[in-house]
Amino acid sequence: SQQGEEDPQALSIQEGENATMNCSYKTSINNLQWYRQNSGRGLVHLILIRSNEREKHSGRLRVTLDTSKKSSSLLITASRAADTASYFCATDEGGTSYGKLTFGQGTILTVHP
């Protein structure tokens, strides 16, 4: 079953603007990850945030995690046309399920030049 719900389902912005995507999940987690998928390609790992972390940065990416609300957000700053892709959050429940990820429905991001 799908753990994560993402919103918005689709997001269209202009180059240079910021893009924010949100993810909610249902069970306790060991970590939460974000992936990008360009059309017709495999997924690329962007960032991993552990359950005891609240915020993490990587280049133009900023991820927050609120375990009390079971939610996460991905912020892409100063977006570029090359950021156009689908973005998925994925949760790792840990324990005996460590390493097995459950993916959200994804957000389709379109960045217009």
Add this chain to the structure above:
Amino acid sequence: SAVISQKPSRDICQRGTSLTIQCQVDSQVTMMFWYRQQPGQSLTLIATANQGSEATYESGFVIDKFPISRPNLTFSTLTVSNMSPEDSSIYLCSASKMTGELFFGEGSRLTVL
């Protein structure tokens, strides 16, 4: 990191036939997984490929339909058996090391007529 090669990248098959997808990783990994992704949809975990033993299947997936092998730490195969049009999908091989992130192949796009 790990680079994952999958083949075939795409195939068109007849109903009732079987197809085996191969997945090769360029370095040793701890875990390997097979996911299915319907066009425009999220990823659903089929099974965890266990080295030298039977795969661990998720709810809704069975060994007779999706036999999986993993003879060593860097190679796995997924067979889609007795295919029907409902099996048309993208099948993705993924692998992880102890860092927790997943590396993905480019996927195998299967169309069943």
